[in-house]
Amino acid sequence: MSCWALIPVKAPGLGKTRLASALDPDEREALVSGMLRHVLDTVRGCRAIRRVCVLGPARPNLGSGVLRFDDPGPDLNGALESTVSAITAAGPERILVLPADLPCITAADIERLVDLPHDALGIAPDRHRTGTNALSLPLPAGIWFPFSFGQDSFSTHCESAINRGLTVETILSCGLEKDIDDPLDLADAVRVLRRVYNPAIDGWPRPGGRKRPG
Ligand SMILES: Nc1nc2c(ncn2[C@@H]2O[C@H](COP(=O)(O)OP(=O)(O)OP(=O)(O)O)[C@@H](O)[C@H]2O)c(=O)[nH]1
Numbered sequence: 001m002s003c004w005a006l007i008p009v010k011a012p013g014l015g016k017t018r019l020a021s022a023l024d025p026d027e028r029e030a031l032v033s034g035m036l037r038h039v040l041d042t043v044r045g046c047r048a049i050r051r052v053c054v055l056g057p058a059r060p061n062l063g064s065g066v067l068r069f070d071d072p073g074p075d076l077n078g079a080l081e082s083t084v085s086a087i088t089a090a091g092p093e094r095i096l097v098l099p100a101d102l103p104c105i106t107a108a109d110i111e112r113l114v115d116l117p118h119d120a121l122g123i124a125p126d127r128h129r130t131g132t133n134a135l136s137l138p139l140p141a142g143i144w145f146p147f148s149f150g151q152d153s154f155s156t157h158c159e160s161a162i163n164r165g166l167t168v169e170t171i172l173s174c175g176l177e178k179d180i181d182d183p184l185d186l187a188d189a190v191r192v193l194r195r196v197y198n199p200a201i202d203g204w205p206r207p208g209g210r211k212r213p214g
């Protein structure tokens, strides 16, 4: 089985705007790049992943062997559709779409997403069971899959898969359900990032989840 991974990430400085009440811009970018690094390291450590791709503008420290696709717009869903279509031409049998904000993702999570029947779409919901934190698409059946990241995307992605004759495998996992959207989610990121990547964020979360004064 030849499986690729595709990780969308916004340009440096533009991500995680919903955390603006808790983190300064430099702290938000440190968090975004630290979480991206964790996802990249985890995916790169999996033998099942043949190729690691990032979708988005250039950013430092992607590491060797990462194939970057420029963001064709007009939004995340459109960009994913075009990029998955381009990747399908290279012949992988499956592609994982993984947001860059999964600080608790593990190699075992990746293996569960890869190790699926050939006609199955794998999907991991977020902690609220409404959003989508990972998709595993069989190719070429999944080409031009109508990505619907945004409001209530979990049920929409499941319906789209069924409409295309795919079976749906829902993957519930502590590592996949914890994306970082709001200040209340930050505790999940701090546990990993404080230990491994960013000594600068040792003070997180600050009391009350507020920005530093001044
Ligand atoms: N390349 C690309 N990546 C995107 C785009 N929109 C979102 N992403 C990435 O998709 C993943 C999930 O998006 P969100 O959870 O909304 O993260 P975010 O957009 O940084 O957060 P907010 O600004 O708070 O909405 C993150 O890794 C984002 O960087 C886009 O238009 N293009």
Ligand SMILES: O=C(O)[C@H](O)COP(=O)(O)O
Residues within 6 Å of the ligand: 126, 130, 131, 132, 133, 148, 149, 150, 151, 152, 153, 154, 179, 181
């Ligand atoms: O289902 C979704 O679209 C994802 O969870 C993205 O939503 P978020 O931006 O709230 O993470």
